[in-house]
Amino acid sequence: MDELDSALVTLLQRDARQTNRELARALGIAPSTCLERVRALHRRGVIVGHHAKVDLSRIGRPVQALVAVRLRPPNRPVIESFQQFVTQLPETLSVFVVSGAEDFLIHVAVRDTEHLHAFVLDHLTQRREIADVRTSVVFQHMHKPVAEPLPGRSAPSDRRGRGGYGGPDGDGR
């Protein structure tokens, strides 16, 4: 995970459909080299997928909300079963399991406020393990497409013997 990998990760997050040639030219390296680096990033699990991003308001889901949920009792079986349940609902975009006053935060996108209300009443509060629900409408959602390796300290490059995360650079091919 050197400087070059970081640059590749940033560029591919910004636009996953650049051709390998464009990438190589942007970094000043040969296309074949670039290709191998990108493949290594996939092999090591740094890049986990490529997804098209859609405008939710243009697929009939212009209203977003965050629904905070507290469960009772908040033990593992209850948490895990609820998580699985809520993940599979079509309105759900993403699910946070969090510490603090609430246990879950559910990010949903729906057709309109009526639909939102129905979601909470007909899907959520029907579950008996729910102790509390707090719904916040999302006025704006700014999502940064690029998550850069943080400044001030680089990601562990190749410190061997360290118990970090599974020593990605294992295969010596």
Next chain:
Amino acid sequence: MDELDSALVTLLQRDARQTNRELARALGIAPSTCLERVRALHRRGVIVGHHAKVDLSRIGRPVQALVAVRLRPPNRPVIESFQQFVTQLPETLSVFVVSGAEDFLIHVAVRDTEHLHAFVLDHLTQRREIADVRTSVVFQHMHKPVAEPLPGRSAPSDRRGRGGYGGPDGDGR
């Protein structure tokens, strides 16, 4: 936005790097037809970009948190200036402007809990407009890669002029 467009949107969200041939074959249409449909989705702003997804823990940012912030006074200049400020911080992944007890919800990914603490103390609470901060550690974050057009009612065909959220404009491609 017919049944075919919906299928394309779903498939491209799942994997943006499928070749046009694969897409066409999956839908049972000719590659050239498929290409034109996909282009139309871009033109109409349904698909706004293609982004590689990275494993945050593998780029040195394994700890995530949600930081709820209440501002004072919560008027437009204060909200907008704070939003711009917090969006540009490197720790920030996404920013929700919400209704309810708090005004902002900031999703951050950091190196460790010490870094999280420093983020809150050195970046956020330094701003004078902040009335309250509540930090929740994220134990799990399940993100659904695919947002399907919701069942029960089809999406508006092509209503133009709506500004979505004034965020980063799609890179036309």
Next chain:
DNA sequence: GATGAAACAACCACGGC
């Protein structure tokens, strides 16, 4: 709009440095 064929460009494995 959808289709098929031909020009064009990109990808990818290989051998050499």
Next chain:
DNA sequence: GCCGTGGTTGTTTCATC
């Protein structure tokens, strides 16, 4: 580990229905 080249594949355009 990085680079250039040749065979292969996919994309893109155009004429046609």
